[in-house]
Amino acid sequence: MSFKPTKNIWFNGELVPWEDAKVHVLSYALHYGSAVFEGIRAYKTQDGTKIFRLKEHTKRLLNSAKIYRMKVPFNLEEIMNACKLTVTSNDLNNGAYIRPIVFRGxxxxxxxxxxxxxxxTVIAAWEWGTYLGSEALNDGVDVCISSWSKIAPNTIPVMAKASGNYLSGTLVAFEAKENGYDEGICLDSNGMVSEGAGENVFLVKDDIIYTPPLSSSILDxxxxxxxxxxxxxxxYSVFEKEIPREQLYLADELFFTGTAAEITPIKSVDRLVIANGTKGPVTDQIQKVFFGLFDGTVSDEWGWLDSVE
Ligand SMILES: Cc1ncc(COP(=O)(O)O)c(C=O)c1O
Incomplete structure (x- = not known):
């Protein structure tokens, strides 16, 4: 991810210029990984800029902080309003990636x-395009099973979206890139499929959809x-169930989901081509509804879009 600096960053309750949003090198989080964060997308729609599932992201941020016993001095509504402010005050009218982070200082x-x-508590926002490359949403990505297993449930809580977790995520992502893949998928400590370095995984077989459960050490x-x-x-029927590695190879369709990756088809795993190696019809249908929420072709029956104004 590369970002273009914006005007300002929300820093403990006020907007400060981008270049002044600094912390001390002896900050606790830098030494011990004690930060929890979110990645949230705002989309340009016909009715102005809208943030996707802001409330759920903010709740998850506060829940991650709770797990680590961090006392966040702002409530849900204050953080939601601050997220909106980072978008409007930086004139991010074409959409944005919003990054709130809470850390021990x-x-x-x-x-x-x-x-x-x-x-x-800090919130930054910037313009950000596709995560796994501009062609990925249509053409799909090549992935490998990582040699690094997912952190075990009795070591570090994966339901907290904590900076420290991404030590594991970066090892997975770097290994995949160095070996010529777009992304890596981890197995959990029982050897079952967990998730990508920064994405959840879905599998389609015979028109039924499967995804690993929370007990497979995934981020919710x-x-x-x-x-x-x-x-x-x-x-469609969707089942949250444990998935063995080889079931990925034999899938009709596979795709990643995530705020950054959105809905990205997977075209091969460990160099084995999935079905005919193109985006499958179920993935396509789900993508169309997802992106339709932002281009106005699908109405927001779930109430997932929050206006920034
Ligand atoms: C490890 C991991 N799994 C899954 C996801 C997808 O989560 P979400 O859809 O809430 O962005 C992310 C992204 O935040 C992630 O970092």
């Missing part, structure tokens, strides 16, 4: 010391939830 570096200290993805609801509205 500068004060004390003893592991126990920060529990009662206040945390910092908001796009995943949206796709389950969209698929249901299209009349």
């Amino acid at each position: 500068y004060g004390d570096l003893g592991l126990h010391a920060s529990l009662d200290e206040e945390v910092e 993805g908001i796009t995943r939830d949206s796709v389950i609801k969209i698929a249901d509205s299209l009349g």
Whole structure:
């Protein structure tokens, strides 16, 4: 991801110029990975800029903070309003990626010391296109099964979207890139399919849709939830169930979901081509509803779009 700096960043309750939004090198989070964050997309629509599932993302941010016992000095509504403000104040009328982050700041570096200290809350937003390449949404991506397993459930809680989790995610993503793939998928500590470095995984077989359950050490993805609801509205059965690796190879269709990746078809796994290696009809149908929410061809029956004004 490369970003073009915007005018300002929301920093503990006020907008500061982009270049002044700095923290001390002895900040707790830098040393111990104690930050929780979100990735949220705003889309340009015919009715102005809308943020996709802002409330659910903000709730997940506060839940991630709760798991790590961080006392966030802003409530749900204040953070939601601040997200909107970062979009409007930076004139991001063509859509944006919004990155709220809550972290333990500068004060004390003893592991126990920060529990009662206040945390910092920052929200930035910038323009951001497709995550896995501009062709990926249509043509699909080549993925591998990573040699790195997903963090086990009794080590680090994956339901918290915490910066530290992405030590694992970056190993998976870097390994995949170095070996000529677009992305890597992790198996969980039981050897079942978990998720991509930054995406949830879906499989289609005989017109039935499957995705790994929360017990497969996945992030409880908001796009995943949206796709389950969209698929249901299209009349598909969706099952959350454990998926063995080889079931990926034999799928009719595979796709990733995520705020960054949106809905990206997977065309091969470990160099084995999935079906005929093109975007499948179920993936296409779900994509059309998802993107239709933003281009106005699908009405927002779920109430997922929040106006920034
Ligand atoms: C590890 C991981 N899994 C799944 C997802 C997809 O989650 P969401 O759809 O809420 O963006 C993400 C992206 O945030 C992620 O980082």
